[in-house]
Amino acid sequence: MAHPIENTLALLQDAMIAHQQALARGPSTEPSQPVAEPRDLRAQLVLRLLTGVEMRAGIEVSQPAAEKLLRLLAAIDIGELEAWAAKLDTLPASHPEWLSLIESLTVHETYVMRDPSQLAFFAAQLPALIAEAAASKFYLLRFWSVGCATGEEAYSIAALTLDAMVASGNAVVTETGANLVAPWQIEIVGSDISRLALTQAQAGIYDTGPLSSFRDESEPTLRHFPSVPAIGANSVARRSASPDLKATVSFSHFNIIDDPMPAEPFDTVFCRNVLIYFSARARKHAQETLRRAVRPGGYLLLGPTDTLIETEAFEALWAPGAVIYRRRKDDA
Numbered sequence: 001m002a003h004p005i006e007n008t009l010a011l012l013q014d015a016m017i018a019h020q021q022a023l024a025r026g027p028s029t030e031p032s033q034p035v036a037e038p039r040d041l042r043a044q045l046v047l048r049l050l051t052g053v054e055m056r057a058g059i060e061v062s063q064p065a066a067e068k069l070l071r072l073l074a075a076i077d078i079g080e081l082e083a084w085a086a087k088l089d090t091l092p093a094s095h096p097e098w099l100s101l102i103e104s105l106t107v108h109e110t111y112v113m114r115d116p117s118q119l120a121f122f123a124a125q126l127p128a129l130i131a132e133a134a135a136s137k138f139y140l141l142r143f144w145s146v147g148c149a150t151g152e153e154a155y156s157i158a159a160l161t162l163d164a165m166v167a168s169g170n171a172v173v174t175e176t177g178a179n180l181v182a183p184w185q186i187e188i189v190g191s192d193i194s195r196l197a198l199t200q201a202q203a204g205i206y207d208t209g210p211l212s213s214f215r216d217e218s219e220p221t222l223r224h225f226p227s228v229p230a231i232g233a234n235s236v237a238r239r240s241a242s243p244d245l246k247a248t249v250s251f252s253h254f255n256i257i258d259d260p261m262p263a264e265p266f267d268t269v270f271c272r273n274v275l276i277y278f279s280a281r282a283r284k285h286a287q288e289t290l291r292r293a294v295r296p297g298g299y300l301l302l303g304p305t306d307t308l309i310e311t312e313a314f315e316a317l318w319a320p321g322a323v324i325y326r327r328r329k330d331d332a
């Protein structure tokens with residue numbers, strides 16, 4: 001006889017197939033609802049929790065997520081699980097119990113200078129962004145990395161921006177790093193739903209080695225991440241975001257599905273490799289928020305597999321291996 005978990009998994013699989021067929025029939029503006037109730041109570045509860053996660057954090061109800069959750073919750077007594085699911089229904093998305101459930105279903109894979117063609121294309125826009133900020137007399141550049149995970153993306157944006165500021169004569173390099181010429185300011189905000197990832201981002205210290213945060217080991221990148229002493233004799237070599245990068249970057253908790261947009265729009269918003277995990281409903285909601293978060297004339301960078309939904313609001317700019325979107329100046 002099959003193990004009980006395997007039985008439940010098989011029942012979940014049927015429900016998932018039905019759910020995915022419903023999704024394939026077209027995106028819905030309603031929250032994703034599993035269409036077939038599995039007969040097994042444990043499977044029903046897992047689907048209920050996943051639906052709650054989709055509504056609160058956008059993460060798609062999928063077979064791999066269901067299997068993962070089922071295995072994680074396998075040891076919990078069914079009565080306890082039922083009571084917990086009922087309690088969660090009454091709690092807001094920002095409650096630590098939802099956040100730890102969401103944490104178990106998120107992927108924090110990231111690294112320094114990920115998708116170099118797209119970042120190089122962004123860097124090519126920096127001289128014009130700097131000139132605009134100077135012409136406006138605000139002397140301020142604001143960038144937002146949404147779904148920044150452990151912070152490598154935010155620090156990469158900081159490294160490119162400081163290099164552009166030095167090249168344009170608006171920052172000078174001293175032994176403490178790049179210093180902005182007054183009155184220039186750079187504000188780079190990294191946000192994520194995961195408090196755990198944000199704690200690592202704030203520390204800004206990363207292991208080196210294969211598949212680490214450093215897959216680009218070129219001198220212009222590593223220069224911004226000096227080596228830090230190893231912790232013990234057997235520990236791997238580590239590098240830290242330099243003090244001048246840290247001075248431009250701050251991190252904050254943000255759920256793109258549940259939280260209101262920051263008060264002031266940004267010159268460029270990055271939301272890369274985040275929406276790929278979302279349901280169609282959540283992708284649409286998130287892109288509406290992203291659109292309003294980019295100032296007219298500013299840029300939006302999505303992940304390589306993301307499709308822009310807000311097509312009227314943006315024009316696509318193409319470079320070899322990269323696309324970035326510029327919000328139309330007349331988009332209201």
Ligand SMILES: C[S@@+](CC[C@H](N)C(=O)[O-])C[C@H]1O[C@@H](n2cnc3c(N)ncnc32)[C@H](O)[C@@H]1O
Nearest residue numbers: 057106108110147149192193194255256272273
């Ligand atoms: C794969 S990482 C992408 C990291 C980085 N942007 C990159 O491209 O390398 C996806 C991140 O999105 C975050 N995330 C998932 N759902 C989110 C939500 N509703 N609001 C904000 N961040 C979310 C996850 O916690 C995870 O850290």
